[in-house]
Amino acid sequence: MRKSGNHLRVTAQLVRADNGFHLWSETYDRQLDDVFKMQDEIAEAVVKALKVSLLEREAPSATLTTNTEAYDLYLQARSLIKLGTSEDTLKAYADLQQAVSLDPKFALAWATLAEVLSQDNVPWYRIFKHVDSTSQTEGSPVQDWDSIWAQARAAARSAAEQAIKLGPDLAESHAAMGDVLASDDWDWTAADAEFKRARELEPGNARITLAGANIAIDLGRVSEGLQLANLAAAQDPLGKAIRVIGWGQYVSGALDEAQASRRKSIELYPTANNVHFEYATVLLARGEPQAALAEFEREPHTAFREVGLPLAFDALGRRGDADHAITLAEQKWANAMAYQIAYIYASRKDLDRAFYWLERAYRQHDGGLADLKIDPMFRNLGRDPRYRALLRKLRLPE
Numbered sequence: 001m002r003k004s005g006n007h008l009r010v011t012a013q014l015v016r017a018d019n020g021f022h023l024w025s026e027t028y029d030r031q032l033d034d035v036f037k038m039q040d041e042i043a044e045a046v047v048k049a050l051k052v053s054l055l056e057r058e059a060p061s062a063t064l065t066t067n068t069e070a071y072d073l074y075l076q077a078r079s080l081i082k083l084g085t086s087e088d089t090l091k092a093y094a095d096l097q098q099a100v101s102l103d104p105k106f107a108l109a110w111a112t113l114a115e116v117l118s119q120d121n122v123p124w125y126r127i128f129k130h131v132d133s134t135s136q137t138e139g140s141p142v143q144d145w146d147s148i149w150a151q152a153r154a155a156a157r158s159a160a161e162q163a164i165k166l167g168p169d170l171a172e173s174h175a176a177m178g179d180v181l182a183s184d185d186w187d188w189t190a191a192d193a194e195f196k197r198a199r200e201l202e203p204g205n206a207r208i209t210l211a212g213a214n215i216a217i218d219l220g221r222v223s224e225g226l227q228l229a230n231l232a233a234a235q236d237p238l239g240k241a242i243r244v245i246g247w248g249q250y251v252s253g254a255l256d257e258a259q260a261s262r263r264k265s266i267e268l269y270p271t272a273n274n275v276h277f278e279y280a281t282v283l284l285a286r287g288e289p290q291a292a293l294a295e296f297e298r299e300p301h302t303a304f305r306e307v308g309l310p311l312a313f314d315a316l317g318r319r320g321d322a323d324h325a326i327t328l329a330e331q332k333w334a335n336a337m338a339y340q341i342a343y344i345y346a347s348r349k350d351l352d353r354a355f356y357w358l359e360r361a362y363r364q365h366d367g368g369l370a371d372l373k374i375d376p377m378f379r380n381l382g383r384d385p386r387y388r389a390l391l392r393k394l395r396l397p398e
Helices: 032-050 068-083 086-102 107-117 145-166 171-185 188-201 206-218 222-235 241-251 255-268 275-285 289-298 302-315 319-333 338-347 351-363 367-371 376-381 385-393
Strands: 002-004 007-015 022-031
Touching: 007 032, 022 032, 032 068, 068 086, 068 107, 086 107, 107 145, 107 171, 145 171, 171 188, 171 206, 171 367, 188 206, 206 222, 206 241, 222 241, 241 255, 241 275, 255 275, 275 289, 275 302, 275 376, 289 302, 302 319, 302 338, 319 338, 338 351, 338 367, 338 376, 351 367, 351 376, 351 385, 376 385
Parallel strands: none
Antiparallel strands: 002 007, 007 022
16 A cells, blocks of 8 residues: 555555465555545455455445544544553543544444443543543552443443444444443443444454453353354454453463453553563463462552562461552442452452452452453352342343
């Protein structure tokens, strides 16, 4: 592809991978404002050249917006989201907001905006108003995180509804609605149906395949989830599938495989939120507390780092350090990390305190609760009647 001023030339080629034989080529010269029409033409030409049909339907249209600047912003946002850090996600949010401002009918941008807003490990206090008017930083506590998260969820729902309205046959629209139904309503059945519909519409989309993997694992269908996650990895080897694969392996007790997958996650996304925390929990399960402590200390997300440290200190027998770290974590992150704070007390077999923090997470609508049914950190709670009662409240299968 070459660009000169407002002129774009694209040369498409089809070459056999096994012997390098050149099968077909075509060159397209267009003005840049026709780029979306050109995408359609190229797609149709390739399909005809291969003498196959796509799902026995006409080639899908690539024309989702006529505004090239909005499309560029969308592509930039998708690249930022893949990095997995809070800062990059906030930048992606800004890009998507600008994209839908430039083209309010850009369904794909609305869908991606809903996907972004459904993430609860992002400092949304920088976007939405909070009761405490003092300045907030990444390392400082937020006293009204639950109300801020509620605003983010409401914005996510609005964006998903707009995506469905504008693109009812767009796979990303249904995936966005699935994100909202899961994170906002805890309506797992409806969310699962939306993700399945999205996969039917676009079976080759790795992000959508991965969303289906996530919900399958959370609902206890771990084998199905791992199968979908591995399919997503084949569809996009450099995507986030490796993190979901590692999660599925961890919850199923395949710790050697989980360790390898989570190490690979760090190699791919060393600065992403939670990757070192996730690796550390596997190391704890393997009985390697010193290595786990080192990983918790490397975690770039302040809240996950400070909530993880007491787990390692306890495992190392450093009770005084653990108590001090717990006090600090509770003071700073009670309104943002209740689910992970419950880890600490579950590992100490202090079930009353563990359920106190899980109930607090429930009141705050903590996104971590989606994992409750299959999370290895809470296996020792399973026989307590409060555990089943909480699953019922969350509408998770018992």
